[in-house]
Amino acid sequence: MGRHARRRHRLQKCMKHRDRAPWKTAKRRSVYHACERCQGSGFMRPGLRRRTIRGYNLTSDKGGEVSSSLIIAYLFLGGAGAGMLFVLSAVSFFSPSRDLDLDGSGRLQPWGSYARLYGLGYCVSLAICIVAALCLVFDMARPDAILGLIFNPNVSVVSIGAYGLGLCIALNAALAIIWLSHFRPNIMLCRIVSALAIVAACVVMSYTGLLLGIIPHAVFWQSPLIVVLFVLSSLSCGIALVVLAMMAFRLLAPFWNAARTVLLVDGVLIGVELIVLTVFIASSQQSAPEAVETLVTGDLAALFWTGLVAMGLVVPLAMELASRWKVGLDVHPCIPAVLVLIGGLCLRICIVFAA
Template sequence: MLEDLVVWYLFLGGAGAGLLFVSTVLEMLSPQAIDSSRACQGARCAPKPAYRRFFGPSYGMGIAAVALGMLCLLLDLGRSDRALAIFLQPTLSFISVGAYALAALVALAAVLAAIWLFGADFFHRLFVRVLRVFVAIASLVVMAYTGLFLASMPSVPLWATPWIPPLFVASALSSGIALMVCAVVLTGSGGEFKATLQRIQKIDAAVIVCEILLLGLFVLAAFLGSETARMSAERLLAGDLAALFWGIVVVLGLVVPLACEALNRRMGARAAVFSGILVLAGGFFLRWCIAQAGMAPDIVSSVMAALGIQ
């Protein structure tokens, strides 16, 4: 079966990539974040202090989440030679491709983090603009990869569906927004960017609606699929996983945050953080429940082979 460390790897990688994607998009839409009043030499300008307090924690949190996801992968492999083999002897397996995508994302985002965390003003503006695009692309690759990783296993009927990659992308975006809100509010910059956070939460509400629709299509596809896929879906809806699925994933992870964000004008900082925590819990248990529901004793060996674990 998929170990909990693998689920954490999928969740943290997706959530961190979602946060980095949202951060780069917001940065692209915020040209006023660069202090044009300060002297610029060679088109190198310093970021405004207020925006540093917003983007700094966002990039820092995103990189930390992706790095923790990578650590979970390495710990799950168990042996240092396996970990080194991923990078020194790359294959076309999703584990190998995902590890490289995560490493590339961390390396690229670290430059943007240096700007906003430490006020680095020696980067050329054109270089930073191009770098933002590459970080956004790498983030999208990682978000999509976490769903493609499971969908690539035809031996698991519940996972072998085109709906799981977009479902995980939507979940990663929502989790990324939740991480951003928590990072900005908990570091004390929520008041300065209250209007921005409210707009972000409205976008998150739309993403959650999409996630609910995709989750419904995912379950429907399972019921219309093979007998094994239908039995796996029944575990989610009425079986041993139903309490976690309905209670944490659907109600606490989707419905309650959606209701909170629909009323975001009345939400204070604590309520915003509480809603974000619920979204993150729902994102993790979404992956955990889907991973558990898809597994059965007769397909464990094929999944282990796909993971490269003998």
């Protein structure tokens, strides 16, 4: 058998099971073959492990460690940054004018307590969104393809999400300048930009779930409940980041009641997220039993039950209920905030690696 014939023979064998491989997956200049077991499970192990979304790598050729870490970082940071932008913009948009630091003409007072809370909070959200965008760019098969996405736009989930993330970055910067600048803009300008920021944040929070849903081979990611889960988790992480920003900038004392109120809302979000997660796992038993088994009893069971369910959902919810109903038991808001962020990261890790 000649050299080229031997090469063709090797390519026609599944690189995992060494069975006959009737399916071919094209990726640029390479062709990967999959057998029935690989195709049926919707998963391709090392050697067949490059899955793309219009140039976005979800796994790498070297076991998927680098690229999977980048996509998980993007899913977490993009959702948390957009959630923080949503929370800050929604609170500032719906807050009565009498509760803000305004002068007699309705203009913002520079470096008042509210200006520092919102302005510095938007700076934190801006930094998180920029890091998320960098993770998304470096996860692409060709990072220079981002120029083609910018100058040759097309209507797709990827392009809408990319533009939404860019809009979040721009609006974060604009709102930070509005709240922290000495130009003292009118409050109506702030409300208009905040309304645009709410829409952009909703797009990015939904996009972090839709990004996984457009992968055709991973049945576990096809459920629409993943989008609901990621949106709820992003909002919860956004509230946690706002509370931690209050503590970091020494604004927790003047806004203590506000922190307790947003954590009450966070408790409701956590309760709904726990219900949606239960329904999602139950509904995936038929469509993706291997992924559910990996989460519940397999390699990811410890992370799923300890990091996501216990630390990320049950314990923060129990703390919030205990602080509300038990006399003399007051939990510091930063403790459940940190646990919520840990749970949000564990959620992305479990969802990505389970499929």
